Amino acid sequence: MPHRTEEQKVELLTLAWFTDHRDPEQGWRWAAQGARRRRPVNWAMNTELGEEGRADPLDDHLAELRVCLPERAELLGGAADPRPVSALESLALRLGLPLTPIEGAGHEPWLEQPDAVRTHLRRFVQGMVGA
Structure with a gap:
């Protein structure tokens, strides 16, 4: 229309x-x-x-992306995201980053599991401060 x-x-x-x-x-x-x-x-x-x-495709730019990332980075995503979590797992593996899947959450985990996201973000930030 x-x-x-x-x-x-x-x-x-x-x-x-x-x-x-x-x-x-x-x-x-x-x-x-x-x-x-x-x-x-x-x-x-x-x-x-x-x-x-x-x-x-992103695959052709992984080296560029890796250089742009901060020294310590982590991927976070909803385990029930309709986009295949296997793609996020593959990206994490290729970038050498840990992946934290948020159980019971889809594409917007901060809406579906705000306490879990908050817990993971606090852990990450505390790890940065303590490093």
């Missing part, structure tokens, strides 16, 4: 985002909230980034 009403835009984004969460019922609520706040969506940029990523 070239033109959508506000409610149609919210519905489209809610439908697109609710499956990012482990719990579909809770995910629907979070997606609807996000659809009202995270706006406007830059569809042209999303398309361009997707095309660029397929044409020039």
Whole structure:
């Protein structure tokens, strides 16, 4: 549709985002909230980034990425993210980084498991301060 009403835009984004969460019922609520706040969506940029990523995959830039990372880094992700956790595991392995999967969380673990994320972030920061 070239033109959508506000409610149609919210519905489209809610439908697109609710499956990012482990719990579909809770995910629907979070997606609807996000659809009202995270706006406007830059569809042209999303398309361009997707095309660029397929044409020039991250694998070709791991050495560059590794140099840009701080001395101590860690990957954190939701174990129930609909994007395959195996991809995050593979990235962590190739970058030589630890991966902390957050159980019971999807693509936005800070929403689904805020206490677990908070615990892991505190541990990480305390490790940095103590190092």
